Amino acid sequence: MADKSLQTLLERYADHAGEDAIQQLRQLASLLTGQRVVHVNSTRKGGGVAEILEKLVPLMQELGIDTRWEVIEGNEDFYVCTKSFHNALQGKNIRIPETLLRVYEEVNARNAERLRPILESAEIVFIHDPQPAPLLRHCPNRIGKWIWRCHIDLSNPYRPVWKYLRNYVVDYDASIFSLDAFAQPMPHPVFIIPPSIDPLSEKNLTLAAKVVRETLEEFNIDPRRPIVLQVSRFDRFKDPLGVIHAYTLAKQFVPSLQLVLAGGGAADDPEGDVVLSEVREAAEGDPDIHVLSSGHYTDRTINALQAGADIVLQKSLREGFGLTVTEAMWKGKPVIGGNTGGIRLQLMNHRTGFLVETPEGAAMRIRYLLFERRRIGQIGHAARDLVRQNFLITRHLREYLTLMVALIHGNEDRIELG
Secondary structure, three states: OOOOOHOOOOHHHHHHHHHHHHHHHHHHHHOOOOOEEEEEEOOOOOOOOHHHHHHHHHHHHHHHOOOEEEEEEHHHHHHHHHHHHHHHHHHOOOOOOOHHHHHHHHHHHHHHHHHHHHHOOOEEOOOOOOOOHHHHOOOOOOOEEEEEEEEOOOOOOOHHHHHHHHHOOOOOOOEEOOOHHOOOOOOEEEEOOOOOOOOOOOOOOOOHHHHHHHHHOOOOOOOOOOEEEEEEOOOOHHHHHHHHHHHHHHHHHOOOOEEEEEEEEEEOOOOOOHHHHHHHHHOOHHHHHHEEEEHHOOOOHHHHHHHHEEOOOOOOOOOOOOHHOOOOOOOOOOOOEEEEEEOHHHOOOOOOOOEEEEEEHHHHHHHHHHOOOOHHHHHHHHHHHHHHHHHHHHHHHHHHHHHHHHOOOOOOOOOOOO
16 A cells, blocks of 8 residues: 555545546646746635635646735725625625725735736736736736636626626636526636535544544533534624524424534624624523634534534525535535525435525424434435535646636647647
8 A cells, every 4th residue: 555645745636536537637737837827815714715725726836837826915994895795796785885995996906016026927817706806907918818716606796786896807818607607798708617625634534533522522512412513604694593593493303402603704704703793692591502713623623523413504595605515515414505506506405415495494404314314324425425526626626727728728729638
């Protein structure tokens, strides 16, 4: 057996995705060797985008692609503005004051001064989400192709806000959306690339049963009683209050039920503390509701909580994709998710999980699974297999590489893979 400590990063992924998948990556990357690629987003910690880039960038580098990850720097008003963008693009009618829009534009102009030499000299630039979208306007001497990567559910945006932002993204060479339903009409090519999880991360490695049990006990969660878990930022679109309502209804039938809400914040989300306070108030007085904020845990803690849960919820009202759903499915857990966004792509009713519209629907599914416990294992097995085939980072990287090859070599009659 090969010594795993001597394996390259790519070879370690072959254990999960297969040797063929790694060979495909090397063939595609051979057409991009030495190319300069830059990813830009708004935070290095918190949220799915940062988690993806944390591993996607090193993988690109190992494949011989000169890849960098840059983060724009903003002030409090900037993040208030971009959080309003996020909510408006997901359907809330929000009027954003002109003063905040000017801050948004000025912050991007300042960041462009700092990043311009890097951005203008790159062959490929990925700009993630609305926060850094105006950077392209400030790089008139760019030599490469620019791609706007939207991770947000843009299926029904508040039109005045989308019209404002669209002015910044129409000049890109391509756009990427997570689902076809999210995509908006653009004057350039639009690509559909769902996100992914990293099977080698601290959040997704297989943990020993002892570690899982000790983590639960650390937070006074009884591993012998049924556990329902939701992991997500404390965000109104994640509906943590609806989760508490569903738990309360289900507990009437399963009195020993426990609920864990493990939420964190992101540096670019100023609303998290307000929602966390509302959640704590709703949970007050019930010792079986465990509210864990970001100061309480590491990625390994989240891994152990997911591994130790009987059922995982992601009762989102709006969701770009829902990587917490993917993570739980990878651990063989049945997930009950909101019937929205990318959750629909992952959960097939009675096969890989359940889609619900209301707290009452979520409570009904919790009750069903806890009374039909054999279904927990059956659904969990099918869920893990779906993730292995469709939502690992190797698939995600392959599609990024394919897009990059298409943009760089698009005018050639034939592209020959090595």
